[in-house]
Amino acid sequence: MVLTLVILAVTALFFAIGKIRSDVVALCALILLMVSGILTPDEALSGFSNSVVIMMVGLFVVGGAIFQTGLAKMISGRMLKLAGNSELRLFLLIMVVTSFIGAFVSNTGTVALMLPIVVSLAAKSGVNASRLLMPLAFASSLGGMLTLIGTPPNLVIQDVLTSAGYEQLDFFAFTPVGLICIVIGIIVLLPLSKWFLAKKGEGRDNEKRRTKSLEELVEEYRLADNLSRFIVGKNSGIKGKTIAELDIHNRYGLTVLEVRRETTRQKGIIKNVNQMLAGPRTVISEGDIIYLSGEKEQADRFADEYSLTVPEAGSSGLSANQGGLDFYDIGIAEMVLLPTSSLVNHLVKDSGLRAKFHINIVGIRRNGEYIMDDLPDVRLHGGDVLLVQGTWANISLLGNEEDDWVVLGQPLEEAAKVTLDYKAPLAAAIMLLMIVLMVFDFIPVAPVTAVMIAAVLMVLTGCFRNVEAAYKTINWESVVLIGAMLPMSVALEKTGASAAISHSLVSGLGGYGPFVLLAGIYFTTSLLTMFISNTATAVLMAPIALTSATEIGLSPYPFLFAVTLGASMCFASPFATPPNALVMQAGRYSFMDYIKVGLPLQLVIGIVMVFVLPLLFPF
Structure with missing residues (x-):
C-alpha cells in the first residue's frame, strides 16, 4: 500500500x-x-x-x-x-x-x-x-x-x-x-x-503561419476574376467529346481548370463530388460542371455555341465559397523555379509537368507581375514562381524534385484544412444517430457501441478524404x-x-x-x-x-x-x-x-x- x-x-x-x-x-x-x-x-x-x-x-x-x-x-x-x-x-x-x-x-x-x-x-x-x-x-x-x-x-x-x-x-x-x-x-x-x-x-500559430492559404492564393492570382462555370445539359454539343477535340484554348483562349461531377441521393443527405483535372483525354458527360478561366466574353460565346447553362444560386455545381474554386480533390500550390532548373528557357507547353506529374500551370509570378494569359506559350525563367494545379496527391509528389524547383509552404497542411462541406448533411445525420443511440435507454446499444458505429460510418461514407485522415484526428x-x-x-x-x-x-x-x-x-x-x-x-x-x-x-x-x-x-x-x-x-x-x-x-x-x-x- x-x-x-x-x-x-x-x-x-x-x-x-x-x-x-x-x-x-x-x-x-x-x-x-x-x-x-x-x-x-x-x-x-x-x-x-x-x-x-x-x-x-x-x-x-x-x-x-x-x-x-x-x-x-x-x-x-x-x-x-x-x-x-x-x-x-x-x-x-x-x-x-x-x-x-x-x-x-x-x-x-x-x-x-x-x-x-x-x-x-x-x-x-x-x-x-x-x-x-x-x-x-x-x-x-x-x-x-x-x-x-x-x-x-x-x-x-x-x-x-x-x-x-x-x-x-x-x-x-x-x-x-x-x-x-x-x-x-x-x-x-x-x-x-x-x-x-x-x-x-x-x-505559436503565427510562427507556423508561413504558408499562404488557398483563399489568399486565389485572391493574389485573381483566379476568381475570370472564372466561369457552366453545366453540360442534355442537348449540349460538347457531350461525349474530349477536351482535345474541343480545342478550347486555341479557339476561345480559355483554359479548362476543372470538370466536376456530382451525385445526390437520399434527398440531398448523401452527396458525392468528383473533381477531375481537365486533360486532353477527359470526356465530357451530361451533368458535368466545367470551370473555365479566361475572358468572360469568350466564355459566354463558348457557352452559347454549345448550349451550356449557368448554374443557379444554390443549385448543384455552385461553389461553396460563392465565388471561386473548391479544393476537395484538386488543389493549388506555389513553387519557385531554380536558376539551374532544366525547365528554364522552355515553353510552359513543353515543360512536361502535365505528362510527368499531371499538373497544370495556371499562373506565373515574375518580378512582382502576374502572367495569367496565353500561358502555354510563355517561356520559363529562373526565379519564376509557378502557381500549379493538380490533385493533392500529385502536388505532394512535386517535393521530390528539389533539383528543379522548391515547393513553397506546406500545401498538404492547407489541403487538410479544406472542408468537405457537401458531406455536412451526412455527418449531421450520423451525429444525430449516435446521440439518439446514446440517449434512449430502450435502444439496446451501449454508448461505446454507438460511438464506434458513428466513427466507422464517418469513414465509410467519405466524411474524411481517406482512412489516414481519420487516424490523424485521434x-x-x-x-x-x-x-x-x-x-x-x-x-x-x-x-x-x-x-x-x-x-x-x-x-x-x-x-x-x-x-x-x-x-x-x-x-x-x-x-x-x-x-x-x-x-x-x-x-x-x-x-x-x-x-x-x-x-x-x-x-x-x-x-x-x-x-x-x-x-x-x-x-x-x-x-x-x-x-x-x-x-x-x-x-x-x-x-x-x-x-x-x-x-x-x-x-x-x-x-x-x-x-x-x-x-x-x-x-
Whole structure:
C-alpha cells in the first residue's frame, strides 16, 4: 500500500512539474506498478481495453469528421450570430449549450461534439481557443448534474439508495443542484479563464503561419476574376467529346481548370463530388460542371455555341465559397523555379509537368507581375514562381524534385484544412444517430457501441478524404494518458489504500457534526476522483456515506449527493475525467493549468454545496 501511494505521489509531482510529457509519465507509473508486482500485466493493460478509452478514440474520429465536413463551421457560424461581437455572450453561450447537452449525453460525448465547434467559433471570433476549451470540458461535467442519467455517479447513488430501501430519486431530482453548480461554474470560470488561459499558445500559430492559404492564393492570382462555370445539359454539343477535340484554348483562349461531377441521393443527405483535372483525354458527360478561366466574353460565346447553362444560386455545381474554386480533390500550390532548373528557357507547353506529374500551370509570378494569359506559350525563367494545379496527391509528389524547383509552404497542411462541406448533411445525420443511440435507454446499444458505429460510418461514407485522415484526428497522447492511469485505481483498491483513506477520514469526522462530516465526504470523494475514475470512486464512497449517515441518525440523501458531486465535479487534474483529457492538447494545457483553474472551482463548489445540500435535502 505504501509503495502504491509513493508511486502515485511521484506521478502527481511529475505531472505538476510538466517537464516530461504526461503520457510518458503515466506509462512510467504503469511500468513501476507491474515491475513491483502490485499489478499483473493483464491488470496493468486493462485500461487500454476499457470502454472509456475506446469511446475516446471513436469520439476523436467523430469530432474530426464534424470539423472536416464543415459542420462545425456551420454550427459555430450560427452560434456566433447569437453571440454577436461580445466575448462574454460567447462564453456564456458555450457554457449554457454545453451544460444542456451534457444533461442528456455523456460528458465525454458532449465535449467531443462541441470541441470542433468551439475551435471553429474561436477562430471566427478571434478569441484564443484555450480561453474556451477548459470551460467547455468543465461545463459538460456541470451539466451532467442536471439529470439522473447525466453522469454515472448519479446512477450509483440511486442504486445504493434503492438497495437500502429508501425512496428512489426522480429524473430531475438533481436539477436544482445542477443549476447551482452551473451558476457557480460561470461565475468562477469567467475571471479564472481570463487570468490563466487567455494567453495559452499565443504566438505559436503565427510562427507556423508561413504558408499562404488557398483563399489568399486565389485572391493574389485573381483566379476568381475570370472564372466561369457552366453545366453540360442534355442537348449540349460538347457531350461525349474530349477536351482535345474541343480545342478550347486555341479557339476561345480559355483554359479548362476543372470538370466536376456530382451525385445526390437520399434527398440531398448523401452527396458525392468528383473533381477531375481537365486533360486532353477527359470526356465530357451530361451533368458535368466545367470551370473555365479566361475572358468572360469568350466564355459566354463558348457557352452559347454549345448550349451550356449557368448554374443557379444554390443549385448543384455552385461553389461553396460563392465565388471561386473548391479544393476537395484538386488543389493549388506555389513553387519557385531554380536558376539551374532544366525547365528554364522552355515553353510552359513543353515543360512536361502535365505528362510527368499531371499538373497544370495556371499562373506565373515574375518580378512582382502576374502572367495569367496565353500561358502555354510563355517561356520559363529562373526565379519564376509557378502557381500549379493538380490533385493533392500529385502536388505532394512535386517535393521530390528539389533539383528543379522548391515547393513553397506546406500545401498538404492547407489541403487538410479544406472542408468537405457537401458531406455536412451526412455527418449531421450520423451525429444525430449516435446521440439518439446514446440517449434512449430502450435502444439496446451501449454508448461505446454507438460511438464506434458513428466513427466507422464517418469513414465509410467519405466524411474524411481517406482512412489516414481519420487516424490523424485521434489525439494519442490523451488516449495513452487515460489508458495508463485507469489501472491506478485498480492498484489503489487492490492494496486497500483507497478504502483505508476513505474510512479513516470519514469515521474521524463523524463526531464533529453533520456539516463537518458532509464536507469530509465531499472532499474525500473529490480527492480520490483525481486518481480513480469517478464511477469507481462513487461505488467506493456511496456505501460509506450511507452507513455514516445512518449511524448518527441522519438522512443519507445529502451525504450521497455529496458523493456524486465530489465524484463528478473533479477539475483539478487532466486525467480525472475523459473530458479534461480530451481538451488538454487542443488547448495546449499543462497539469498546472488544471490546478490554477480547476482546483478553485472544485473547492468553491464543495464549500457552497456543504451549506446548500442540507437546504435542498434536510438532515
